[in-house]
Amino acid sequence: MTSQSPAEAGDAPEEYKQAWASIQHMVLNERASWSGREANRLFLNLGDMRFADVSSVGTVDFKGDGRALAVLDWDDDGRLDLVLKSRTAPRLRILRNEIQNPGNFISVQLVGVQANRDAIGSRVVLQAGGQIYRKTLYGGEGYLAQSSKRMHFGIGKAKQAQKLTVYWPDGTSDSFQNVPAGSRLGIVQGEDLPFQLPVRAAPRFSTAPVEELQPEGNVVRRVPIGEKIPLAPWGIPPWSGKPNRKVQDLRGTPVLLNLWSTTCRSCLLELTDFMNHREEIEKSGLRILPLCADDPEAFERAKDLMEDFGFIEDAGWADNNFKASLQVLLGVLLGPNSGSPLPTSLLLDSEGQLVALYPGAVDLESLLRDVELLKKMDSKNAEDSLLLGGQRIIRKTRNWHGLADSFRDAGLKNLENYYRRLAQ
Numbered sequence: 054m055t056s057q058s059p060a061e062a063g064d065a066p067e068e069y070k071q072a073w074a075s076i077q078h079m080v081l082n083e084r085a086s087w088s089g090r091e092a093n094r095l096f097l098n099l100g101d102m103r104f105a106d107v108s109s110v111g112t113v114d115f116k117g118d119g120r121a122l123a124v125l126d127w128d129d130d131g132r133l134d135l136v137l138k139s140r141t142a143p144r145l146r147i148l149r150n151e152i153q154n155p156g157n158f159i160s161v162q163l164v165g166v167q168a169n170r171d172a173i174g175s176r177v178v179l180q181a182g183g184q185i186y187r188k189t190l191y192g193g194e195g196y197l198a199q200s201s202k203r204m205h206f207g208i209g210k211a212k213q214a215q216k217l218t219v220y221w222p223d224g225t226s227d228s229f230q231n232v233p234a235g236s237r238l239g240i241v242q243g244e245d246l247p248f249q250l251p252v253r254a255a256p257r258f259s260t261a262p263v264e265e266l267q268p269e270g271n272v273v274r275r276v277p278i279g280e281k282i283p284l285a286p287w288g289i290p291p292w293s294g295k296p297n298r299k300v301q302d303l304r305g306t307p308v309l310l311n312l313w314s315t316t317c318r319s320c321l322l323e324l325t326d327f328m329n330h331r332e333e334i335e336k337s338g339l340r341i342l343p344l345c346a347d348d349p350e351a352f353e354r355a356k357d358l359m360e361d362f363g364f365i366e367d368a369g370w371a372d373n374n375f376k377a378s379l380q381v382l383l384g385v386l387l388g389p390n391s392g393s394p395l396p397t398s399l400l401l402d403s404e405g406q407l408v409a410l411y412p413g414a415v416d417l418e419s420l421l422r423d424v425e426l427l428k429k430m431d432s433k434n435a436e437d438s439l440l441l442g443g444q445r446i447i448r449k450t451r452n453w454h455g456l457a458d459s460f461r462d463a464g465l466k467n468l469e470n471y472y473r474r475l476a477q
Contacts, residue, residue: 227240345370457471
């Protein structure tokens, strides 16, 4: 996708033109961001070639233009911390690991003798608790970053490492038996015994108050729709064993389609709020359909949560078609780089028309107020939207052909045809 810039002015090579065309396609059509302001992501290694997105529970899912990341145990408490360097302010963040009950660990710092003194290129293999752990010491990781040269091994509940072997870059190796958990070892190439490193406590860091991340200014949490968008043919996949549904099957009452994830703390807090105010919500006539946006592997946990929250009858999941459709819709309403934060909710009127969008957690008081306003609106009139407030002076008709084109570009033929017919 990239190509060297031309050395002189004039006609650029075809490869260079194609590279810029690819970038434009990513930004305009695939709605990718080329200039940051995307939420950071943190993934937990599940140990079986799978990873779980724990960005929200790890409180690292703030937006920014991150460039470099280094990993180290800053306060030497056995929990790895992160140092994040960004292009935009704050330029430097230290993310302190405060996970409770992190398990046991062994850390190793290498000193080369015949090999290079920093032991770059060395490989350490550790056997503990029936598992084999491997790490290689690099002279740079990621983009313009160097993590700590002290190698950290999380070994869970294991009390010791049965064997620890260092493979030095010059081809030699050293092995050690029965290394206790919690050891901070210094290993010098060729020496028979490692030595214990002193604990590098950082009391000012470890006792510093945690900074509460404040929401960005001017964050939009409620987007009323000027001209209602019918979603009748949109499919809403139910849990297995239940009949398929479409939005048109939900007509007759206001509906809130609520996208959530089992790993999203804000989502679970929002669902708890819905559960605690169930009586008010039912009295308003609003029907809530939580749609899990996770992969199928998380469905059993999602079902258990829906049972606990009391939404199992109406709950379902957002399959790839639904998520792709939503991405198109958010791009049209909020802009091509808007992303799809969780939770996200869509308020539909009794005819299955989208009347309001809530990116992020819903303010329940605002939601119930919107539902009351819906009762005063003419559902047959696409332009009747009391949710906007004020008075409409100029009529602006939605570009249904443009919306159909967006669904066509996403490969959603049935929705393209539906919105194309609305334009006629």
